[in-house]
Amino acid sequence: MIRIICGGKKNTGWCSVACAEYEKRLRKPYEILWQFMEEEKMERFLEKWPFTRREYVICCDERGENISSDEFSKRLEQAFSGSRDVIVLIGGAYGFAPEVREKADFVWGFSKLVFPHMIARLIACEQIYRASQIATGGPYHHE
Numbered sequence: 001m002i003r004i005i006c007g008g009k010k011n012t013g014w015c016s017v018a019c020a021e022y023e024k025r026l027r028k029p030y031e032i033l034w035q036f037m038e039e040e041k042m043e044r045f046l047e048k049w050p051f052t053r054r055e056y057v058i059c060c061d062e063r064g065e066n067i068s069s070d071e072f073s074k075r076l077e078q079a080f081s082g083s084r085d086v087i088v089l090i091g092g093a094y095g096f097a098p099e100v101r102e103k104a105d106f107v108w109g110f111s112k113l114v115f116p117h118m119i120a121r122l123i124a125c126e127q128i129y130r131a132s133q134i135a136t137g138g139p140y141h142h143e
Contacts, residue, residue, distance in 0.1 A: 001031050002076075002128060003085065007039040007092035008117045015118040022129040029080050030132040032125065039092035046089070046096070051103040056084040060120060061095045064109030069141060073131035075106060088128075090120050 011019055011034070023032055037045060051057060056079035067075075079086050089096065089104070101107050110123050133140035 001029060001033055001085070002088060003033045003035060004088045004090065004121070004124060005035045005037065005042065006090045006117065006121060007037060007042040010034075010036045011118065011121060015122055018122050019125045022125045025129060026132060029086075030076075030128055032128060042092065043097070046100050054084060055105075056082075056086050057104045057106070058086070058088045059096055059101055059104035059107045060088065060090045060110065060124060061101060061107050062109055062112075062114050063095065063101070064107035066109050066111065069127060069130050070134060072108075072127055073134035076128075076131050077135050088124055090117065090124060092117075 010016075019032075026032065056075075058075075076086060089100070110120065115123065130141050132138070
């Protein structure tokens with residue numbers, strides 16, 4: 001299971017519909033569990049979070065590393081094979097505190113572009129589905 005923790009409001013309207021299209025195709029261990037928090041509450045939550053080695057924490061941030069879909073799939077597979085829980089953090093409008101980025105296992109930048117929350121959530125969801133297809137040799141991803 002992949003837990004996506006998001007700052008801001010729940011997925012609504014078009015974002016909820018679009019994410020659901022990918023989610024309905026996902027199988028273990030790629031299933032997504034969404035958790036939404038107000039941005040200030042999320043900041044306080046992350047300040048206290050222990051960031052244990054039991055979890056593979058991916059922090060989505062525009063300052064992060066741009067990687068290929070194949071590399072993302074490999075990172076998820078390594079986390080799953082190490083029996084680590086995968087946590088994806090999608091922050092608020094100003095991203096994450098430096099301490100959070102430093103504690104994360106991977107800081108993932110989708111692009112040099114900046115995206116609104118809903119689009120970032122959709123990109124993460126689509127890339128998780130794509131990663132599952134790459135890992136299983138499914139037809140969705142083309143080289």
